[in-house]
Amino acid sequence: MADPASYRPQTGEIPTNPGVYRFRDPHGRVIYVGKAKNLRSRLNSYFANPAGLLPKTYAMVHAASSVEWTVVSSELESLQLEYTWIKEFKPRFNVMFRDDKSYPYLAVSMGEKYPRVQVLRGERRKGTRYFGPYTAGAIRDTMDTLLRVFPVRSCSAGVLKRAEASGRPCLLGYIDKCAAPCVGRISAEDHRALAEDFCTFMGGEAKPFVTRLEKDMAAAVAELDYERAARIRDDIVALKKVFERNAVVLAEGTDADVFALHEDELEAAVQVFHVRGGRIRGQRGWVVEKVEDSTTPDLVEHLLQQVYGEEAGLQGRLPREVLIPVEPSNAAELAQWLSGLRGARVDVRVPQRGDKAALLSTVRDNAEHALKLHKSRRAGDLTLRSQALQELQEALELPIALMRIECFDISHVQGTNVVGSMVVVEDGLPKKSEYRKFSVTGAAATDDTAAMHDVLTRRFRNYLQEKTVQAEATRKPGHQAMLNAVADAAVAPAPHAVADTTTPAPRTKFAYPPNLVVVDGGKPQVNAAARALAELGIDDVYVVGLAKRLEEVWLPDSDFPVILPRASAGLYLLQRIRDEAHRFAISFHRQKRGKAMTVSALDGVPGLGESKRKALLAQFGSVRTIRTASIEELTGAKGIGPSLAAAIVRHFTDDGTDAAAVPAINMTTGEILET
Structure with missing residues (x-):
């Protein structure tokens, strides 16, 4: 751990202007981003008396090795720049609200020739309309019910192409849950109009459709077409079922997001109800670990930054009102920022009385229950992960804690299309953003040991190269960072903004080394991996191998394996890491092999x-x-x-x-x- 005094800037060097600051670790990673009205006062608080800091703040300043800052001209600019850097660097010590569930959206891909209704999660797609979020069970029921009335295409692109080529629709076309535009039962224009009706209904305008169906049912009865009338009756029931699923809680036409939180000394749980047209359309929840001396206004500020920062570019998704439990210190700047994202005014306020205050109380009750449930689940998860890492460290007699583990695997079919995979586990949890794939060619593709040596050499050679670049970039004296491209994209710097002459450390892919390397294999693979590290001069990374036959753990240059008990949590952790690396390698190998077969055939x-x-x-x-x-x-x-x-x-x-x-x-x- 670094001594904060070793990188503490001189008080006179720090400006008193508002700005954003970043703490970096010895590997150049940004581990904390913060903003301040007065940079000098804020930064000095980290170094004045480190022993008096809260535990997590104490850990942060001792994990860091440098601090840098950027001066801006207003609190609004500091708000924008802070969020941009948090989103880019994902600092480990910042407040990050994690979803306590995975919330899907009902999406309609209006950008396609034949719009498709589907359930989507994650990144928003261009040309797609989203409705929700919903719980996993409710969204399936909603989609299945609505396809009775609005038989919009819901099949994948592959199924659509096969249907077009064969001239026969899929099962949904036969059971009247798809209008089957693939075989010409409906024109592309009529199918798009059907999708527009679907979106209109999901937007809250249900009464026109119900009224129209009631008239059609009456006409069918008048014509004595009772079968058609019965089908229309069932469609009306289905629409009413979907529309009435969401209770009316506020006046019709009210669009608002209602946030509430419940917290203790270490964590806080947040819940939000999405109210559209006066009805609750969805619910989401987050849990956050407190960093520094985070007050409730601070948590609310960071929550709104994270939630609505991800909605940028989707103006229709931001509501007219944001109801919160307490007002942040910069509520005016937050409202201005949200209004800019929405393209229209957004009111951020605390309801004091009436229906909105009552709804806020209900949301707060949900947050309290969510925190209790999270703690009961997390207690068991943390205990098992800590036990597994501790058992593994003791069994392998390692002098350091296993904060980061990387596992490597080789996949091929009889020496063809040889690939390697690298999976990363930090604190016992997978970090998929840092998974890597390797294509192995030439002499290295002759056998598994040569391929393993090649993959390890390339991974750690990149680490050494980026480490050298980091050292050269940060060798110059000074503590401030210039406004980089991220800052330029986030805010326009003021004419009097202060910038120094140091070059910000470049973004890197391999600069953070593991404590332990795990290879899939026995003694030959382990020795090949250890030889690769030794040739590069790396002696602070430990290597083990896990052999599939008897689940033996092999160490370099050892004649006998380490046998962990079958019920060992450490062995189970190694098995899960090895299986994940194997899965990742096989998926890449299949992708490469399929592409090779396609190319070779043509x-x-x-x-x-x-x-x-x-x-x-x-x-x-x-x-x-x-x-x-x-x-x-x-x-x-x-x-x-x-x-x-x-x-x-x-x-x-x-x-x-x-x-x-x-x-x-x-x-x-x-x-x-x-x-």
Whole structure:
């Protein structure tokens, strides 16, 4: 651990302006980002009396090795820049609100020729409308019910292409839960209008559809068409079921997000109800570990930054009102920032009385229950992870705690398409953003040990190179950082903004080394990995191997393995890491092998380049279909003329006969397409 006094800046060097500061660790990683109205006062508080700091703040200043800052002209700019850097660097000591669940959205891909209804999570996609969030069970029920009335396409792109090629719809088309635009039952324009109706209904306008269906039902009854009337009746019931699922809690037309939290000394749980049109459309929850002396206003500020910062570019998703339990110190700047994201005014306020205050109380009760549930679950999880890491450290007789473990695996089929994988575990949890793939070629692809040596050499050679770059970038004296490209994108610096002459450390991929390297294999693989590290001069990273046969743990240059008890939590952790590396390697190998097979099957056709190959695959869906296609069918693909189509047919004619005489056969149905 570093001594804060070793990198403490001189008081006179720190400006008194508002700004944003960053603490970095010895490897150059940003571990904390903060903002202050007065940088000098705020930064001096970290160094004046470190022994009097809270435990997590004490750990942060001792884990850091440098501090740098950027001066801005206003609190609004500091708010924007702080969020931008937190989002980019994901500092481990910052307040990060983690979802206590995974909340899906009901999405309609209006950017496609035939819009598709689907359940999506994660990153927002361009040209797609989102509704929610919902709980996992509720969204499936909602989607299944609405497809009765609005039979919009819900199949994947692959299923759609197969249906178009075969002329037969999928199962949903047969049971009337899809209008089947793939086979021409409905035109593209009419299907898009159907999707627009779906979006309109999900937006809260249900009454026009119910009224229209009631009129259609009455007309069917008048015509004595009772079967059709019964179907329409069921559709009305389905629509009302979906529409009435969300209780009316506020006046019609009210769009608001209602936040509340419940906290103790270490953690806080947050809940939000999304109210649209006066009805609760969704609910989300987060749990956060407190950092520094975080007050409730501070937590609310960081919560709004994180939640709505992710909504940038989706103006329709931000509500007109944001109701919060307490007002942050910079409420005016927050409201201004949110209004800029939405493109219209956003009110941020604390409800004092009436229905909104009552709803806030209900949300607070949910937050209290969520924190109790989180603590009961987390207690068991933390205990097991800590026990596993401790057992592993003791069994391997390692002098350091296993904060970061990297596991490597090699995958191939009889020496072809050799690939390597690297998975990362920090504090016993996988860190998928730092997983890496390696393609192994040349002499290194001859056997597993050579491939393992190659992968480890490349990984740690990159580490050493980036470590050198980091050292050169931070060798110059000074503590401030220039406004980098991230800051330029976030805020326009004021004319009087202060910037120093130091160069900010570059973003790196491999600069943070593990404490332990685990390889999938026995003694040969372990020795190959240890030799790779020794050749690079790395002696502070420990290496072990886990052999599949008897789950033995091998150490370098050891004649006998370490046998962990079958019920050992440490062995179970190693097995999970090894299995994850194996899964990741196999998935990459299959992807590479499939691509190689596709390229090799179409390779050698004169005049068939990469773009035309992609056009063929987009048109026919697979090499098997291309192989059986006729010249006339091949010319339907973009860029494929008659002469090139004839060359493709000749390429797949192995017996050398005239291509025109070779029949094209549908490999799925056996039907002769051309004679």
